[in-house]
Amino acid sequence: MSRMQVRFLRTSFGSRIAYATVGSGPPLVMVPPWSSHLEAFWELEGYRRLSSGFATGHTVVMYDRWGTGLSDRTRDDLSLHADVQVLDDVSSHLRLRRAALFGSSHGAPAALEYAAANPRRVSRLVLYSMETGSGPDDPRWNAFRDLMLADWEMGSFTLGSVLLAGAGKEEISSFARLWRRCTSAEMAVGLQDAAIRHDTSAAMAATRVPTLVVSRQDDRLISAEASRRIAAAIPTAELVLLDGEAHLPHEGDVDSLVAAVLAFLEPAPHPADGPSDSRSAAETGKLTEREREILDLLAAGATNRAIADRLVISVRTVERHTLNIYSKLGVRGRAEAISAIYGRPPESAR
Template sequence: MTTGGVTSVQNIRFARSADGVGIAYAVHGSGPPLVIDKSWLSHLQFDWQSPVWRHYLVELGRVATVIRYDERGYGMSDRDVSDHSLEARVADLEAVADDAGIERFALLAMAQGGPVAIEYAARHPERLTRLVFYGSFAGDQLATTPEDVELYETIGAMIRVGWSRPTSEFRRVFTKMMIPDGTEEQMRWIDDLQQVAVDVETAMLARSHRLVTDSSARLSELDLPTLVLHSRGDRAQPYQRGRDLAARISGARLVALESNNHIVLADEAAWPVFLQEVTQFLAPDRLSVAPTEVEDVASLLSPRERDILRLAAQGHDNNAIATELVLSVRTVERHFQNVYTKLGLQGRNARTAAVARLLARPSP
């Protein structure tokens, strides 16, 4: 059953990691595969109707087959786990990709999923089509100054004391870091997610492993299309971390989201920016999938962009197209640039390739 082109239910499955730990993952949507390493706080079932995450799941499911999973010790994955090392977490991602039966896919790393995605990309470049980082980083840094040590210990004490309490005063501190501009309903959901997703012992153990996890040395090895999105006012992961990622990955593109939230919410002006950037970035993967599996190329373009391509196919140059459509030549050029971006084309032959793809689409 589908609603608005999006599967209305998710298919939950289980993969077995290298050390035998069961990793829960969910599949929904249609189109080329997009694996999401959401990391840390997640619960596949609880997230499905979330007032914080639902818009991501719905909209990304319109352009891709979304495969997301709960990390070891979290959500619906096996809970009684002691190994939260980078090696184990990379093995979990490997297990999910293999169990899902996908040969090549785009990988979206959120927050603390960054180091895992970087390591996976360095080890398995042949498996990835492209890489997206959202509110993420290459590695945490150990506390070095007395102030850093004090802050680290204070946060640890808050987790130990407040995580399991029936009231949410302590958990609300973390919620405020993630969505400071959220509504009370959204904040209550994050408060609850913290308890639903993980117990206090696992949260503390995983946190200690993450503080010594750093994949920065691998960044120079990455050689695939990369998009980095990060909120300027992110309090959970400072914007500078996203900027550093983009600066150290060859050819990476950085998009600054005008938001204070670690998780951009549906009613923010930054949300359509995020969605457009990710949709356009994934467009080449959609075009590489058989026409029976996704909408044809025309569905990616606006009516005006299709008109311009059709005229180009008839041999019109930019001046003639501008005259025919009563536009300025500059506007026609801008439309062509938008087309090239959506179709993942560049260089001298981009115009010819765009026309060829439009003409090659199946007849209605």
């Protein structure tokens, strides 16, 4: 997948938004992060790998955030609500009656708010490295903010060294140049100022769309504990913590992220498509031998760590198999999966 054609649409604000699509199949909308640039991002091998991976069986919709990239750079309303409206305008323009959403970083809260307000238009929701807002008094952001406004070149490099933890100087410099190509210092600061003030707690509690909360275990900006809290606050959420420390989705082990997302997006079988006895669903091959083995251990009350130790596999692999089980059985969690197969709650709940 070597080519991408950029098109433009007009939003209800009158602004021009750049967008592109790749692949075919059910739609998956990638809600843009802090800043983006379709053409510049497509030059990155990791981003092409990410979007092309998602395009395996899906029509992937990408667009530049208002105020950044090839979209209109003039933007007065920096609120998250404006980003949610743009997402709605993109969906309406492309006549997407129902789509999955992948929101990363700044894009995650916008995707969450949209899904909470429009549950019938969202099939699945993926929140990658989502932050709930640190508040305006975060000393770390205040330091970055002052540096970015004073010296955009140095500020972009400094923040890049955090986002690309462990990368060399040249790689960080390349990222900083890319970021400056995406947006201005003033726009970047304004968007972040608005983001840290937005409270997503109501949207998390109201979300009823099947949701995957995913991040890297050692992300230096979004802690694993923060991801756990987000997953716990969303009634329909599953949590996957991947190995690594990359904050950006197209950095680090991209293939593991793609695999986790695709496993979650795999459509659940419709009751009319298979036997009514859910035990026979496993017996007819909807679950692999390994998935049945893991489900048996889940039913016995084993934790993911205990299952990993028992089967000599990683916890991440257990989580991936578990997501596959839920998707194939059309359930939303461990208790429902065990009840569907065995007709009883797990041992730990008895």
